[in-house]
Amino acid sequence: MANLTSLKVKNARPGTYGDGKGLYLRVKPSGSRSWILRVQHQGRRQDIGLGSVDDVSLAEARDSASRLRRIARLGDDAIAERDRGKIRIVTFQEAADLAYTELGKGWSEKTALQFRSSLDLHVVPLLGRKRVGDIETAQILAALGPIWTAKPQIARKVRHRILQVLAFAKSHGWRTAPLPELADLSRGLAKQPKSKGYSAVPFPELPGFYAAERVKDASPARLALMFTILTAARSGEVRKATWNQIDLKAREWRRAASIMKSGEPHVVMLSQHAVDVLKLARVRFSDEGLIFPSFHGKMLADMSLSKMMKLAGRSETVHGFRSSFRDWAAEKMPHVPAMVPEMALAHSVGTAVEKAYLRSDLKVLRMQLMSDWGAFVTSASPKTTSANRAGKNQTIVAAKERGLK
Structure with missing residues (x-):
């Protein structure tokens, strides 16, 4: 049975x-206090220093002593193990930094930055100086509580990242306790508001x-919005689109991994309606660099x-057009395999086994789907009051197009 208490140590x-x-506490005449562990190694006693009381708490000293005793019982040199840094007292902040450095090697730059910034903002101020091996469910709940209902999506990501850090620490021997259970974390927090997702135009x-x-006036932003709708792309991908990504002959928009949320390259099949928007952008702006540049060229x-x-009097989001496309495909194109619109949206489809056997990118099916989508989107006639203006614009564009050929 343990004989010391925090008060006795003090x-x-x-x-x-x-x-x-x-395990022993050694107090020198100067008042300095340190921890000593005595073990047997190859028939001889070893005194192993575990650090100063100022740096190592009683609980931490007991945890380190327990692990070093196991090493000694196996016949290994506990001092050598300690000196090689395999037995460490690591804070949550240190563990988070080390996890960021190591795990981040396999992440995109955006994912790595979000991992670090979210923990620095929401977790480190409360748990940063605590030993990573001592962090329990109640302390995680205390960190998540302020954002759990106010910022539900961010809070769930922060919860996942906390558990990532604890799992990383456990794999390196800095933590021996099991990871907190998700069920326990859920029971200790309020029910989050139901996610409404991105509001979409029906x-x-x-x-x-x-x-x-x-x-309306074919401004860069309006043409970009029209192209976003016709391609069911993310607005950020459209804003970053450049002419060297476009193959008008093949009717393909070849997006590099660097602009994709998934970090994987992706090809969008372009309907003739999407191509028409590109041709109008080429006439109005340029056929080099950004397809939809701002008026300042950026x-x-x-x-x-x-x-x-907002100018159109709509409250829905631009991202919601992807949902509009998916709903249309589900309701109006039931004969099309579900993975076709999913691939058109640049979503990952299928299980690991299915992906291993699915070598086709389904370009033919995706081209037909996007052509049908373009025909549907453009199926309504402009209002009569705008018909003359539209016809005039089309005549000007057609004339300029002939001049480019």
């Missing part, structure tokens, strides 16, 4: 005090919306497409 006078199982309303936008701002939605 008030002990010069001398040596046993805690049991070979697909039956989309042709009317598109027809109204088509006759990439459009993040909110520029959202502004088009």
